[in-house]
Amino acid sequence: MTKIPKTMRAILLNGHGDSNMLEYRDDVPVPTPKDFEVLIRVSAAGVNNTDINTRIGWYSKGDQNNEDASWSGNALSFPRIQGADVCGQIVAVGRSVDLGRIGERVLVEPCIVDVNGENKNPPWYFGSECDGGFSEYTVVSSKHAYEINSELNDIELASFPCSYSTAENMLTRSKVKEGDHVLISGASGGVGSAAIQLAKARGAIVIAITSSNKRELVRKLGADIVVNRDADLADTLGKNSVDVVIDLVAGNQWHQFLEVLRPKGRYAVSGAIGGPLVELDVRTLYLKDLSFYGCTVLEPSVFTNLVHHIEQGDIKPLIAKTFPLEEIVEAQVEFTEKQHVGKIVLTVQT
Known part of the structure; x- marks a missing residue:
């Protein structure tokens, strides 16, 4: 039986702002699982856009009042432990959870629809409306802790939950099927690189948009065609040439996606790193x-399908770099520079 300490190391987010809002502590109380929850000893946790967007209040659509600056559109409670990408081991369970779950290696589904047996609509996000995995221990409803049986190590597994479930959800919502021509923006990032692999697993023909210095890396992930992010898409690919657009960028070139979509084409979006405001000619629509x-809330089948893909070896982890938990600021700086391909992961247990 694993001995559970009373306190743990964790990163506290103490308010919206710069990285000075992040505080490393070694005296944070270890949470106790409620009736329908499990306690997870975290081994690794990935870094995501969501962590940074939540910290700086990017989700707020108001005048920086941050009353709607969380993932669900509500005010955030501080201090908060962030971290949506979690791999670890169940070490304790609530009284309504099967004791046999203790010892399971698990991935946490980051889209939280169940909070200790209570349905949440809109859902919460792990590390936003509730504490996440930038800590030695975390709790989550048993429903959202998925056992994983894989030869991959914990760092590799921690690269999957957020980005790969987001990508799988976009492909699911937009009904990507064998033979579809799928255009993916931001293809070298965590979600983009996941979407390449998952679209290929469905038998799609993948067209990836990335910078010139990442062309070969993206091609090695399985992209059939690689397009420079500054290219004119209609000139390069031809109008009405794409069945599905998987968009993580938006921004000034957004209208080009609609030009290359075929009649009855499908457009799925779950990011706006190029800018959230776009110009739409409704006539084109x-x-x-x-x-x-x-694409935000995960479809019910998405995380189960993702775990299956991992266990079957259909998709591979792509680790750009690892940092110890206490170097979260350095990790997020490297993340925001966007020079990496794949995931940046924090190691929690030594």
């Missing part, structure tokens, strides 16, 4: 019979 999918 209705004259081409396009379907738009905003």
Whole structure:
């Protein structure tokens, strides 16, 4: 039986702002699992855009009042332990959870629809509306802790939950199937690189948009065609040449996605790193019979399918770099510089 300490190391987010809002502590109380929860000893936790966007209040659509600056559109409670990408081991369970779960190696589903047996609508996000995995221990409803049986190590597994479930959700919502021509923006990032692999697993033809210095790395992930992010898409690919757009960028070139979509094409979005405001000619939308999918809440089948893909070896982890937990600021700086391909992961247990 694993001995559970009373306190733990953790990164506290003490308010919206710069990285000075992040505080490393070694005296944070270890949480106690409630009736339907499990306590997880965290071994590794990935770094995501969501962590940084939440910290700086990017989700707020108001005048920086931050009353809607959380993932669900509500005010955030501080201090908060962030971290949505978690791999670890169940070391204790609530009284309504099977004791046989103790010892399981698990991945945490980051889209939280169940909080200790209570349904949440809109859902919470792990590390936003509740404490996440930038700590030695974390709790989550048993429903969201998925046992994983894989030869991959914990660092590799921690690269999957957030980005790969986001990518799988986008592909699911936009009904990507064998033979579809799928255009993926931001293809070298965590979600983009995941989308390449998962789309290929569905038998799609993948067109990846990235910078010139990452072309070969993206091609090695399985992209059939690689397009420079500064290229004119209509000139390069041709108008009406793509069945599905998986967009993580938005920004000034957004209208080009609609130009290359075929009539009855599908557009799925779950990011706006190039800028959230775009210009839409509504005539293009209705004259081409396009379907738009905003992708945030995971479809019920998505995380189960993701675990299956991992266990079957259909997808591979892509680790850019690791940092110890206490070097979270350095990790996030490297993350925001966008010079990496794949995931940056914090190691929690030594």
